[in-house]
Amino acid sequence: MLWVLLVILALVLIFGPNIWVKYTLKRYAQERSDIPGTGGQLAEHLVKRFELEKVSVETTQEGRDHFDFKEHAVRLSPSVLNGRSLTAVAVAAHEVGHAIAHEKKQPISHLSSRYLPLAHGLNRIAGALLLGWPVISVLLHLPYAVPLHAAVVGLSGLLAVFVHLAMLPEEWDASFKKALPILAEGSYVQAEDLPKVKRILTACAMTYVAAALMRILFVWRWFRR
Numbered sequence: 001m002l003w004v005l006l007v008i009l010a011l012v013l014i015f016g017p018n019i020w021v022k023y024t025l026k027r028y029a030q031e032r033s034d035i036p037g038t039g040g041q042l043a044e045h046l047v048k049r050f051e052l053e054k055v056s057v058e059t060t061q062e063g064r065d066h067f068d069f070k071e072h073a074v075r076l077s078p079s080v081l082n083g084r085s086l087t088a089v090a091v092a093a094h095e096v097g098h099a100i101a102h103e104k105k106q107p108i109s110h111l112s113s114r115y116l117p118l119a120h121g122l123n124r125i126a127g128a129l130l131l132g133w134p135v136i137s138v139l140l141h142l143p144y145a146v147p148l149h150a151a152v153v154g155l156s157g158l159l160a161v162f163v164h165l166a167m168l169p170e171e172w173d174a175s176f177k178k179a180l181p182i183l184a185e186g187s188y189v190q191a192e193d194l195p196k197v198k199r200i201l202t203a204c205a206m207t208y209v210a211a212a213l214m215r216i217l218f219v220w221r222w223f224r225r
Contacts, residue, residue, distance in 0.1 A: 017210035024203040028086040028196055029079065035189065039088030040081035042188060043074050046096040052103045057081075065091050067098035069113060074099050089188050090179065090200040097178025101170070111170040165209060175201035 037045070043057045052072075060066070060075035067074050074095045080088045101109040179201055183189050189197055 017206055021203045021206055021210045024199050025087050025091070028090075028200055029083065029088070031084050032086065033084075035084045035086070035089060036187060037089075038082050038084050039076055039092035042089050043076060043081075043092040043096050046093065046182065047074070047099070050096075050100050050103075052096075052099055055099050055103060065095055067095045067102065069098070069102045069109070072099075072103070086189060086193060086196055087200055089183065090197050091204055093179035093182050093188075094174050094201060094204040097174030097182075098170070100178055101173060108170050108173045111167045168205065168209065171205035171208070175205045179204075 040057060046052075047055050047057060054072040055074060056072065057074045057076065059081050060077055062077040062079060065076050065080055074092075076092060076095065080091045082088075098109075098112070100106075102113075176198075180194075180198065183197055184191075184194055
């Protein structure tokens with residue numbers, strides 16, 4: 001009975017954040033005629049307002065919104081770039097929040113430049129181990145064992161989760177010290193919508209952690225095949 005409860009708890013911890021993030025972003029993605037502009041227009045406006053001269057606003061794949069600190073580019077998915085919704089303006093403000101921190105060289109921005117390459121590296125290592133462990137076991141003269149293979153790949157995935165957790169303060173800064181004050185002080189959203197905006201910004205901050213947790217689930221499903 002205890003192991004069943006532990007499995008249920010693990011599934012909730014893995015599935016829960018990702019489901020909540022996607023649900024929240026989709027819930028408030030309906031077009032609103034009372035919002036004065038699209039997410040892309042807001043991003044362009046904020047780039048000019050905060051004098052981020054090197055920063056461009058570009059499009060990217062759906063659901064891949066991010067600030068590329070190497071290319072100085074705020075990249076927004078089509079639904080955010082062209083959308084006139086609470087989700088569109090909140091996500092755009094969040095990504096510009098990252099741009100502000102990086103372009104102004106604020107200390108909080110060092111977290112992503114320090115840890116994001118590590119997170120990407122761990123994900124690549126996990127992928128290589130997932131597919132290449134049989135070859136590695138032959139080269140190292142190790143007997144192949146599925147539990148050991150799964151444990152090594154799973155550990156790499158967990159390390160990636162912890163790295164993303166280490167970057168949470170920067171995500172929180174972009175959401176609640178940058179985006180929320182910007183949206184609250186301007187005419188971008190109505191005062192009664194701010195509680196909804198806070199939920200969206202929380203989802204923005206948790207996106208990478210939720211995605212990293214889901215990659216661990218992918219590893220489990222791969223070994224179940």
